[in-house]
Amino acid sequence: MxxxxxxxxxxxxxxxxxxxxxxxxxxxxxxxxxxxxxxxxxxxxxxxxxxxxxxxxxxxxxxxxxxxxxxxxxxxxxxxxxxxxxxxxxxxxxxxxxxxxxxxxxxxxxxxxxxxxxxxxxxRPVSETPEGWADAGLVTTTMLDLTPVQMEEMKDELTRVVDEAVARYAGQEGAPGTRRVTMRAEIFDLPTSGASKEES
The missing domain is CATH 1.10.10.10 (Winged helix-like DNA-binding domain superfamily/Winged helix DNA-binding domain)
Incomplete structure (x- = not known):
């Protein structure tokens, strides 16, 4: 590597x-x-x-x-x-x-x-969005209940998706019809309020 x-x-x-x-x-x-x-x-x-x-x-x-x-x-x-x-x-x-x-x-x-x-x-106003790009993006949030091992598995899976996308689309900079996009992958545990389930 x-x-x-x-x-x-x-x-x-x-x-x-x-x-x-x-x-x-x-x-x-x-x-x-x-x-x-x-x-x-x-x-x-x-x-x-x-x-x-x-x-x-x-x-x-x-x-x-x-x-x-x-x-x-x-x-x-x-x-x-x-x-x-x-x-x-x-x-x-x-x-x-x-x-x-x-x-x-x-x-x-x-x-x-x-x-x-x-x-x-x-x-961004619709009038400033290029044709074909209005519904191309995704902003989503969900909540899951995971163990540390499961979260690490999800982290590795998301990292693979990002790395595969980087490899797949490498070399397209400036190609007709392309625009620079930002891709985000986030997964982290939230603070608990009060005692955790393990402590109860």
Missing amino acids: TENEQGRTLDAGALKALAHPLRVRIYDILSERGAQTASTLAKLIGETSGATSYHLRALAAQDLIREVPDRGTSRERWWERPKGRINLPGPDQALTPAGRAAAQIVTSEFFALRHQSLMEYLN
């Missing part, structure tokens, strides 16, 4: 570089929209190209993004996010207090952007 298939777990240096709201936003835009320049990013996020250029260099220094080969000029460089998933270290992994704080910033910013994009999708 390659590193791209396994995903890259961000180390302390990468976490520190990414732990800034604008850098998370830039990283997210490169994931969603593909390669950008400092100037195009500046227009998208309402910053100066000098600011976006500074943040791009900080991300590139940790190999979070890379310059697009054979594109652009010495004055206008194009940047892209390498393919593959990234993994944030969990709260139980060996991190310094500064590393834990950086991981929390990155996680909070990523999920704030995810929620923002979901709400924009839910509130």
Whole structure:
């Protein structure tokens, strides 16, 4: 299994570089929209190209993004996010207090952007929805009662579905009729109120 298939777990240096709201936003835009320049990013996020250029260099220094080969000029460089998933270290992994704080910033910013994009999708007027896309999406929530083993089985099954979709549709970027879509798979246990069933 390659590193791209396994995903890259961000180390302390990468976490520190990414732990800034604008850098998370830039990283997210490169994931969603593909390669950008400092100037195009500046227009998208309402910053100066000098600011976006500074943040791009900080991300590139940790190999979070890379310059697009054979594109652009010495004055206008194009940047892209390498393919593959990234993994944030969990709260139980060996991190310094500064590393834990950086991981929390990155996680909070990523999920704030995810929620923002979901709400924009839910509130998008029909007039702004391209033909054929109105009923193509799915937003669903259900509740299940599972054991930890069953939930882990569901997690593995959902991961397989996502990985198979990534492999099946790889290389379609920019193909006629395609649009960038976001695919979410979430499964987690909810907090209990009062004593759990095991304790009763």
